[in-house]
Amino acid sequence: MTIDTKTIIVVGAGVFGVSAANHLFRELGATTYKIKLITASEYVYFLPSAVRLMISKDYSSSILPLKKVLDDGVQVVKGKVASFNPKDLVLESGEVAKFDVLILATGSKWPDPISSTCEFGDNYKMHFEKEASRIADANHILFIGGGFVNCEIVGELIFKYEDEIRIGKKSISIIHNSDKLLPNSGLYGDTLREKVTNHLADHGIKLYLNTVGTLSSTTPNRIIFGESALEHVDADLVYKGVGISPNVPLNSISNLCDNKGFIRIEKNFQVKAIEEGNVFAIGDVTNFRYHGLFKRDNWIDVLTRNVMGFLNESSKANLINASSYESGHVPSGVSLGPNVGFGQLPVPLLGTFNLPSFLVARAKSKNLLSDKMESLFKN
């Protein structure tokens, strides 16, 4: 007797991809279902602790071998997905893989120095050593964009180079398009934004607020303010981190993405533009308003149950919705070096509480959640 096997392909080995593949394997087993994970690297990369890698080189706090967190029964396919449609996908190698269900967990592109396994593959040491020496050699480091990630990196640099910054041997600047650091997007309260801004300014970071800067096309590492080249600032090293750019493989599916390039999904993780209902997306690649790990347990549970529901009952399945932060502030802890942090916690009906600094420093800044890394991928 032949068994009719169904194939579920998960693309992307971030927290959401690995965890989804493990959960589906644990629920469905390997007899009638094949669970495959397509990954660009043999390692997983934990983003929340990445901001410290350029100064600590403690790779074990951010990088783990994939096999340490992936269940043995999940089949690993090494490669990058070049394109997809609702029935199959094509890897960059040209290999075609057919699926019954596809889960896109391809995350976003992060600019240097953070980058992604999609860019550095297995060569993470080479990437971070190069960035660490660029940072060490530069007298003036300039960040375009004062979002969450750049603020956290600058906090790490203050910790490492406090004396050099104080005596003017090293200078660090941030250009940001609003009056306070962190995005003016409604996700972060004014008090949190003010605390982060004041901490960096008080520690010698030059802030160009309410300012838009563009890289000169003729002079390397020159930032031009406004339309004319008359006002500018020169640096030795420029990191540009403005906005997030989701990783969506090539496709010809109309209305797949919103105007920022995020995959439009229902609250049950089904991709809106694909009528068949067999394609799901989760994590940073989606158009959920909130991207982060606070809702990870709920999202993984809902996705697993909905994929199983779809496999059993197809379009008749009664899928459930995930919970997320659809309006107002989001919970956040901004780490600014191992000993400093600021945070906020929105509480329904009561408003947003600003968290005591010592609590954020202890809960997040000290080890940047790396003690939770293995379990966040695995479970």
Ligand SMILES: Cc1cc2nc3c(=O)[nH]c(=O)nc-3n(C[C@H](O)[C@H](O)[C@H](O)COP(=O)(O)OP(=O)(O)OC[C@H]3O[C@@H](n4cnc5c(N)ncnc54)[C@H](O)[C@@H]3O)c2cc1C
């Ligand atoms: C510096 C930083 C700090 C953060 N701090 C926090 C925090 O404190 N708290 C919090 O809740 N959240 C934090 N976040 C956000 C959180 O880390 C992300 O929301 C979460 O990790 C996203 O997981 P993901 O699986 O969606 O994407 P990713 O972790 O980006 O994984 C995507 C995977 O897909 C792979 N991929 C992409 N394209 C392809 C392709 N075509 N083919 C094959 N593979 C592909 C990539 O190589 C990668 O492995 C932080 C993010 C950053 C960058």
